[in-house]
Amino acid sequence: DAGVIQSPRHEVTEMGQEVTLRCKPISGHDYLFWYRQTMMRGLELLIYFNNNVPIDDSGMPEDRFSAKMPNASFSTLKIQPSEPRDSAVYFCASRARGSGELFFGEGSRLTVL
């Protein structure tokens, strides 16, 4: 398996623009997680899904953030409108049922000017 695949790897956009980050989890993994990493706050959990169903979205900063998982092999994290404080590395990770290990993608580095 190619591992967790994220796109884009880098995104530079202007304040107010819509940003869509994409993730393909490892085939057969039941859980998918979105984390945000910044120097100040470390790795913050934004939302996670089990079998495509959102389980906990309490970490989503505000209504500007939304996430979907329309099927077992694809998830999106959308920010609309984006703000400079959203600049961070966004990681997607997946996990198999019964296993504790998270497998992370390479991350999407977002810069909002």
Add this chain to the structure above:
Amino acid sequence: GENVEQHPSTLSVQEGDSAVIKCTYSDSASNYFPWYKQELGKRPQLIIDIRSNVGEKKDQRIAVTLNKTAKHFSLHITETQPEDSAVYFCAASKQAGTALIFGKGTTLSVSS
């Protein structure tokens, strides 16, 4: 919800020395405690984990200890090498399908 505190935030050691990173957690129901290593510009990767039914686990130069009563766990790296330089994250979760909550990370620098 769970809260994980990690100390120190930075740690500098000489090659060959030992390094210890400590974490505390708040939710007594947590029972899975992994450690992740993140090299510069790379993704976090699991290096060792411990479950609540054991107090210590070793894998070559790394070991993790757990004190459930005090709600803290530690990572020990012996005979450090320059390639151990990275950011280390501790985390905690309940076993049954919940998310990992991470500490803020420790930047370890090993100088030769």
